[in-house]
Amino acid sequence: MTTTKDFALFGAPPAFDKPIPIGQLYFPSAQRYEAAFRGIFERQYYTEYGPLNRQLEQNLQQFLGVKHAICVANETVALMMVANAMELTGKVILPAFNHIAAVQSLSWAGLEPVFCDVDPATHQIDIDQVSKLIDQDVSAILGVNLWGGVCDVKALAKLAKDSGVQLYFDSAHAFGCAVDGVRIGNFGRAEVLSFHQSNILNATEGGCICTNDDELAAKLRVMRSSAGAGSVPATVNKTVNGRMSEAQSAIALMGLEDFSANQRNNEILFELYKAQLAKISGLRLFKPKGVSFSNYQNVVCQISEAEFGLSRDRLIALLKAENVDARPCFHLGVHRDIPHSQHQLPETDSLSTSCIQLPIGALVSAQSVLKICDILARAHQASTTINARSSQDSIGVR
Ligand SMILES: Cc1ncc(COP(=O)(O)O)c(C=O)c1O
Incomplete structure (x- = not known):
């Protein structure tokens, strides 16, 4: 059974020796x-x-x-x-x-x-x-x-x-x-x-x-x-x-x-995420819509805290400790950056507080994607104990 001791956030060695970047970061030879x-x-x-x-x-x-x-x-x-x-x-x-x-x-x-x-x-x-x-x-x-x-x-x-x-x-x-x-x-x-x-x-x-x-x-x-x-x-x-x-x-x-090779690499990694994340409840992968061809350059996932067990920000803290450069999407809707904005945008507010971006691109391997998905699956299993430990230490609290 996974316990909090298995996570870098609580003292285990990180899953990756060096940070796995969010992407795309393509460097020619x-x-x-x-x-x-x-x-x-x-x-x-x-x-x-x-x-x-x-x-x-x-x-x-x-x-x-x-x-x-x-x-x-x-x-x-x-x-x-x-x-x-x-x-x-x-x-x-x-x-x-x-x-x-x-x-x-x-x-x-x-x-x-x-x-x-x-x-x-x-x-x-x-x-x-x-x-x-x-x-x-x-x-x-x-x-x-x-x-x-x-x-x-x-x-x-x-x-x-x-x-x-x-x-x-x-x-x-x-x-x-x-x-x-x-x-x-x-x-x-x-x-x-x-x-x-x-x-x-x-x-x-x-x-x-x-x-x-x-x-x-x-x-x-x-x-x-x-x-x-x-x-x-x-x-x-x-x-x-x-x-x-x-x-x-x-x-x-x-x-x-090198566009075609990079697009193909993204598509393979994206499909891998799709297959793995479908096994974890509470994580909904964004699938590019409206296109006959996609570059698959972003992996964006919406988290249902009630189903997954952890909040978006707590999950980001957990992944960062494992050297996974997970990030929020746009932090807050841009209407929140404008002083005295009167705009009421519930969907934007909901997405910008519940979505997470995961690594993909030229510097990310299939093996890394599998490892990231494994961390996510274990985080879901251990969410109750992670929450208890994190609350004590005020981790992932906005
Ligand atoms: C949707 C979107 N529009 C515009 C920009 C700005 O692009 P640039 O950094 O080239 O000015 C970004 C940057 O990430 C973006 O994500």
Whole structure:
């Protein structure tokens, strides 16, 4: 029988010698990395729309089947640029179960966020609520595609068209995903992706704006560089340093070449989690919905404390002690980060206090997944004694 003594939280040696990262953290081989950087040194050119940056944009356009892929320093700055280039005004509707970046981009653009709740089954924006929130001050809907799944992009497109508002997407988690065979990057007026190290395609830091709108693309290309680089003349009222360097582009080019292998590795690990977690009551794995193809880049699980026996935060404390980098999803809904927010979003509040993110990606092995699932199963079995010991020591108490 498992007892508290079997857990690192109460003195046992940790299950892993070194931390198992949350993911995705893909590193190409040192030889390829060196060869790419030798090229940068030989050309003696670091940044400003260099050859690797141009190559990356072309490769992305081909891979995604989109007319324009505009690479940028990170997604947050890209979201700011898009809000400005789309000439948004007044209010923008977006889900609160999300990273803070989208809200910050609105704040930088002088726009007011209107937070919408999410559908608990998909974790994506609740379309019925969006339609109720549209009024004359709303200029756009900012859809968010979470966890390798997508929101109902077609229903949102219809709603936006019928209501005369613009539509764009924060697709940080959805690189490579497809809806009915059409890759993410082709929906709304623009889609913005993040190439942060936590995503399946990374540029260390970086991001990309995808659009099939020539006029918008021309503006964004001028806006991206404070020096105003863009082959098509376009008038913009602001520029920013949103450039992606050659070093970032080199990493992303290698990641793009290896996308299929990384996606397949994720899918295998995801299926393993699915099979193992189905045996433990109180843990509900998020399964990417709305996609004909997923990158499976995130493992997100909702915990029913009543069934599993432990609270989300106590489980995180237990896993961290075992050197498993488990995390909450977005900590709190972003509406909670806005002072004096009046938004009532029960589903967002529930998900953001009960969901946990588990490791997946290039640095995680199948053996590690099995070991993590074993810890979870044992934690469930021993939950009563773990709770008794943890309460004494105030572990996992918010
Ligand atoms: C859903 C979502 N949107 C936007 C961002 C911001 O991306 P970046 O770090 O590239 O600015 C993140 C970062 O994790 C994210 O998870």
